[in-house]
Amino acid sequence: MSADIIDGKAFAAALRARIAAQTEVFRAAAGRAPGLAVVLVGDDPASAVYVRNKGKATMAAGMAGFEHRLPVDCVQAELLALIDRLNVDPAVDGILVQMPLPRQIDADAVILAIDPAKDVDGFHPDNVGRLAIGMPGFVPCTPQGCLMLLRDRLGDLSGLDAVVIGRSAIVGKPVAQLLTATNCTVTLAHSRTRDLASIVRRADIVVAAVGQPQMVKGAWIKPGATVIDVGINRTEAGIVGDVDFGGAAAVAAAITPVPGGVGPMTIACLLRNTLIAAHIRIGLHIAEGAL
Numbered sequence: 050m051s052a053d054i055i056d057g058k059a060f061a062a063a064l065r066a067r068i069a070a071q072t073e074v075f076r077a078a079a080g081r082a083p084g085l086a087v088v089l090v091g092d093d094p095a096s097a098v099y100v101r102n103k104g105k106a107t108m109a110a111g112m113a114g115f116e117h118r119l120p121v122d123c124v125q126a127e128l129l130a131l132i133d134r135l136n137v138d139p140a141v142d143g144i145l146v147q148m149p150l151p152r153q154i155d156a157d158a159v160i161l162a163i164d165p166a167k168d169v170d171g172f173h174p175d176n177v178g179r180l181a182i183g184m185p186g187f188v189p190c191t192p193q194g195c196l197m198l199l200r201d202r203l204g205d206l207s208g209l210d211a212v213v214i215g216r217s218a219i220v221g222k223p224v225a226q227l228l229t230a231t232n233c234t235v236t237l238a239h240s241r242t243r244d245l246a247s248i249v250r251r252a253d254i255v256v257a258a259v260g261q262p263q264m265v266k267g268a269w270i271k272p273g274a275t276v277i278d279v280g281i282n283r284t285e286a287g288i289v290g291d292v293d294f295g296g297a298a299a300v301a302a303a304i305t306p307v308p309g310g311v312g313p314m315t316i317a318c319l320l321r322n323t324l325i326a327a328h329i330r331i332g333l334h335i336a337e338g339a340l
């Protein structure tokens with residue numbers, strides 16, 4: 050193995066420490082802590098773990114966490130009514146409704162109901178549109194985490210060839226937009242892409258977000274590339290990413306591990322968005338470079 054391992058866990062811990070420091074500054078100025086409301090519908094075990102981890106990280110940063118649980122068979126109107134209350138609750142700066150939602154609930158209607166100013170997931174079309182046209186807004190957490198790791202590793206990304214594999218609204222599309230905004234030449238590949246191997250082969254940056262265990266092979270990677278693996282796939286061999294880690298690490302310059310790469314960045318960026326939302330809501334600014 051020759052690649053450097055990008056330590057997302059350490060980077061996220063440092064970011065959370067900076068957020069905690071700025072949370073204290075906010076608390077002194079506002080007389081209250083930034084507040085994050087997390088809504089969990091049903092009892093999917095993986096979602097319950099994510100929600101618990103979000104709650105712990107919120108407290109550790111010195112923020113106020115509000116957890117709301119609804120039964121798996123709750124009706125959509127009940128969830129929308131809760132969102133309406135959170136939208137107008139002055140103690141709540143950020144609202145996150147854990148996805149996926151049970152079948153009887155229309156996730157699009159839920160996303161549309163969240164006040165865009167409290168949409169710390171960056172899923173509301175208002176924020177999606179802002180990202181698309183380069184206006185300030187909330188950027189989805191996992192894509193933001195990928196970009197932070199890339200900029201930390203590579204500095205200026207201008208002119209680099211980036212291939213994003215996966216076109217989801219939550220990861221692939223926003224990552225492609227963020228990379229475009231940082232002046233990369235971006236290819237957004239997906240399940241219908243022809244000859245993916247040769248497309249990946251020319252990339253200086255590879256972001257894999259397909260949800261298929263070890264789908265990206267080491268032989269596809271250009272020597273010296275930086276590889277960001279967003280995949281979290283549960284297999285019999287344990288949790289693996291979308292990239293064949295051993296094969297890719299033999300040729301890449303740097304690669305994120307799974308776990309311990311992009312994953313920890315998601316929660317850190319959620320706290321970052323919550324802190325930003327809290328400041329904007331009361332007309333305060335976070336010091337330049339503080340985050």
Ligand code: GUN
Nearest residue numbers: 145146147148149170190
């Ligand atoms: N489920 C898995 N990841 C996410 C996320 O980033 N936000 C929400 N709301 N649900 C998720």
